Amino acid sequence: MLTDIIFSLVIGGSVGIIGHVRKHGKMVMPRKTKRFLYLGFLEELLLGAIAALLLVLYTAPNSFVEITVFSIIAGISGDVVLYRFKLLNQNSEEK
Template sequence: MLKDIIFSMVIGGMAGIAGHVRKHGKIIMPRKTKRFIFLGFLEEMLLGSVAAFLIMIYTTPNSMIETIFLSALAGISGDIILTNFRALNENKEKES
């Protein structure tokens, strides 16, 4: 079970990186500014890994194909959720 969870997190992280490259056209490295730390591609990778971890714990797939499919889907979904969250914050700022 632990091997499946680790494998799932790796697949989810790779899907997160693929979503990052699709969105930005390149890999943006982490950097520190005066106000905050920008995580770059690590943000999407971590979000994809956590999403894949949660999906694995919740569903417990029976085969390796299901594990790969659900992990990749979770990694891509993590990127979509992050994009929607940012859009909602921007809309709140514009209304204020």
């Protein structure tokens, strides 16, 4: 079970980083401004890894192929969640 957890974290985090690079064209490093801490690529890495971990723990897959597929799906869905939050923030600012 520990290998499943580690494998899902690595795959989900990797998919999060790939989504970050696809979106920004480069890896944006974390930085701190006066009012805000911007996590950069770490934000999407953590979200993809945690989403993959939760999905794998919830479904309890039987093979590494299932773990890989579930982790990729969870990593992509983590990217979609971040994109949705960004759209909601833009819509609330326009009003």
